[in-house]
Amino acid sequence: MAARTVTGMQRTTQAAGTPIRSVHTLEPARRADERGTAAPLQLGFDELGTPLQDVTFVVVDLETTGGSAASSSITEIGAVKVRGGEVLGEFQTLVNPGVAVPAFIARLTGISSAMVATAPPVEAVLPSFLEFAHGAVLVAHNAPFDVSFLRAAYQRAGYDWPGYTVVDTVALARRVVTRDEAPNHKLSTLAALFRATVTPDHRALADARATVDVLHALLGRLAAFGVTHLEDLATAADPVPPDVRRKRHLADGLPDAPGVYLFHGPDEEVLYVGTSTSIRRRVRSYFTASEKRRRITEMVRIAHRVSAVVCATPMEAQVRELRLITEHSPRYNRRSRFPERMTWVRLTDEPYPRLSIVREVREGSAHIGPFSSRRQAQEAVDALHDAVPLRQCTRRLPRSAPAGSASCALAEMGRCSAPCTAPVVDLAYARVADDARTAMLGDPETVVDALAARIAQLSREERYEQAGHVTSRLTSYLDGASRAQRLEPLARCSQLVAAVPHGVGGWEIVVVRHARLAATALCTALQDPMQVVESLVATAEDVPAPVPPAPACHPHEAELVLAWLEQPGVRLVEVSDPLASPVRSARAHLGPGRLSVRVAEGA
Numbered sequence: 001m002a003a004r005t006v007t008g009m010q011r012t013t014q015a016a017g018t019p020i021r022s023v024h025t026l027e028p029a030r031r032a033d034e035r036g037t038a039a040p041l042q043l044g045f046d047e048l049g050t051p052l053q054d055v056t057f058v059v060v061d062l063e064t065t066g067g068s069a070a071s072s073s074i075t076e077i078g079a080v081k082v083r084g085g086e087v088l089g090e091f092q093t094l095v096n097p098g099v100a101v102p103a104f105i106a107r108l109t110g111i112s113s114a115m116v117a118t119a120p121p122v123e124a125v126l127p128s129f130l131e132f133a134h135g136a137v138l139v140a141h142n143a144p145f146d147v148s149f150l151r152a153a154y155q156r157a158g159y160d161w162p163g164y165t166v167v168d169t170v171a172l173a174r175r176v177v178t179r180d181e182a183p184n185h186k187l188s189t190l191a192a193l194f195r196a197t198v199t200p201d202h203r204a205l206a207d208a209r210a211t212v213d214v215l216h217a218l219l220g221r222l223a224a225f226g227v228t229h230l231e232d233l234a235t236a237a238d239p240v241p242p243d244v245r246r247k248r249h250l251a252d253g254l255p256d257a258p259g260v261y262l263f264h265g266p267d268e269e270v271l272y273v274g275t276s277t278s279i280r281r282r283v284r285s286y287f288t289a290s291e292k293r294r295r296i297t298e299m300v301r302i303a304h305r306v307s308a309v310v311c312a313t314p315m316e317a318q319v320r321e322l323r324l325i326t327e328h329s330p331r332y333n334r335r336s337r338f339p340e341r342m343t344w345v346r347l348t349d350e351p352y353p354r355l356s357i358v359r360e361v362r363e364g365s366a367h368i369g370p371f372s373s374r375r376q377a378q379e380a381v382d383a384l385h386d387a388v389p390l391r392q393c394t395r396r397l398p399r400s401a402p403a404g405s406a407s408c409a410l411a412e413m414g415r416c417s418a419p420c421t422a423p424v425v426d427l428a429y430a431r432v433a434d435d436a437r438t439a440m441l442g443d444p445e446t447v448v449d450a451l452a453a454r455i456a457q458l459s460r461e462e463r464y465e466q467a468g469h470v471t472s473r474l475t476s477y478l479d480g481a482s483r484a485q486r487l488e489p490l491a492r493c494s495q496l497v498a499a500v501p502h503g504v505g506g507w508e509i510v511v512v513r514h515a516r517l518a519a520t521a522l523c524t525a526l527q528d529p530m531q532v533v534e535s536l537v538a539t540a541e542d543v544p545a546p547v548p549p550a551p552a553c554h555p556h557e558a559e560l561v562l563a564w565l566e567q568p569g570v571r572l573v574e575v576s577d578p579l580a581s582p583v584r585s586a587r588a589h590l591g592p593g594r595l596s597v598r599v600a601e602g603a
Contacts (some may be wrong), residue, residue, distance in 0.1 A: 049229040053084040061207040069152040073097035078204025092205040094119035109202045123157040143168035176221040212257040235288040248287045254280040259285035259310040263303040272326035275321040299332040343377040344369035347551040366440045368480040379476035388436045488549035490515040497574040513543035515551030515558035
């Protein structure tokens with residue numbers, strides 16, 4: 001069997017859990033785990049990019065009757081084709097604009113109406129220019145001006161815009177030519193600075209020839225910043241600090257495939273973990289102006305190396321990212337770093353139960369959560385207290401209060417049934433506890449109705465700030481209750497196998513145990529999917545049963561699994577619940593167009 005599978009998860013700590021196991025090992029991923037570096041790769045030409053000396057540039061310049069492509073026309077086109085510093089050809093022609101050339105334009109360029117009267121119209125010129133510039137990178141000084149006129153001419157002539165890669169020498173000059181060297185970035189100024197062999201004179205071909213010399217001088221300066229390939233040139237004009245741009249080489253050799261990438265700092269510290277459908281393209285973006293986050297720019301300055309783990313599917317990449325963040329706790333990742341800090345709200349198991357914020361789930365007690373912060377958990381507790389008069393004192397109460405016991409202020413305000421003063425077992429408090437348990441594990445109507453009425457009353461009294469606080473309590477409670485109810489069935493499920501169509505006739509298959517991703521694989525149309533399922537199940541990670549509703553993994557991982565299972569087209573192949581008697585195991589046959597399920601009874 002040749003299924004691609006999830007393996008090679010980096011060694012994890014107790015908090016991160018054991019790695020995903022599956023049928024075959026992805027060898028590059030395994031080597032990355034053992035040495036902490038990406039495995040050596042033989043790069044292809046597409047991964048290396050196109051060296052600038054191999055790029056064919058067409059440097060173009062236009063003369064026009066005015067400054068707007070909407071109301072003016074081209075009077076002259078000049079272009080020079082170069083590659084590797086060698087001139088391959090030149091293109092020059094006057095163009096009949098169809099209107100008289102304004103006097104000031106004639107004085108500036110030397111092109112008069114009489115000169116263009118017998119010239120061909122732009123519609124007759126464009127086929128030749130299209131052939132001349134075919135497959136080349138278009139270069140111009142103040143490229144938006146020239147490109148706008150070319151686009152307008154193409155449109156009027158009925159041609160589609162070829163989608164040239166465009167390089168603007170003005171933008172490049174702004175990055176590498178300082179005000180100390182030149183007062184501005186005009187073509188004449190730069191030509192003089194770089195001692196161009198041709199002096200620009202507002203004629204198309206001469207200006208294009210001067211722009212060629214300026215382009216070569218700018219590329220020479222940009223090479224010091226690591227701009228050596230065409231792909232680098234696309235972002236060379238970005239306002240990126242030089243020390244950040246010089247680290248573009250960290251993306252060299254990374255695969256153009258989905259997976260997880262890790263930025264390493266001094267002493268191999270993991271600074272940041274991320275995921276992408278294309279590791280190389282995503283990592284390259286960290287060295288361009290598209291990266292706006294100041295803290296991430298700081299991270300890039302510290303980074304010494306980037307390693308990668310290729311994953312078969314986005315689902316695998318997301319889980320790997322989460323587990324690596326949990327294991328290494330990178331200082332520049334903000335989410336999912338400390339799962340041990342997530343809290344639950346528990347209804348205690350004692351004669352007179354109360355609400356408690358805890359970090360671990362206990363068997364036999366009602367819980368909601370988990371909450372990402374203690375503040376959210378406290379808001380959920382406050383919401384339940386607003387609706388249900390549970391006691392709020394923290395001491396453990398006997399079933400019968402001793403003589404002379406006194407209640408607290410909350411009882412006097414009607415917010416507690418005061419079981420601490422009951423001389424016999426307080427049955428009324430038992431009903432209060434049952435209401436709280438129902439609100440946590442089942443229907444939230446009691447809490448929602450009570451807090452909604454409170455919000456409405458505060459709004460009528462124009463006490464909007466207090467109404468906002470109550471709304472926040474209600475939201476935290478509902479989030480925790482719904483999360484617990486969603487996680488519990490999956491946490492109890494000892495094994496779930498599911499598949500979703502992938503490509504033409506293929507399947508993406510996952511094995512989930514107690515909400516934890518235990519194995520996954522891609523199955524092609526040429527393979528028997530049921531054989532892949534059997535192999536995955538046989539080699540999947542052994543996951544100990546947790547205490548529901550807590551999953552046997554990071555809660556965020558369980559939510560990722562739930563989101564995957566809820567996407568359209570997912571088919572359940574096998575579901576086993578050890579709590580059922582007898583065990584009900586549903587097996588499905590993965591066919592090309594149907595899903596037949598066979599339900600079997602037995603242990």
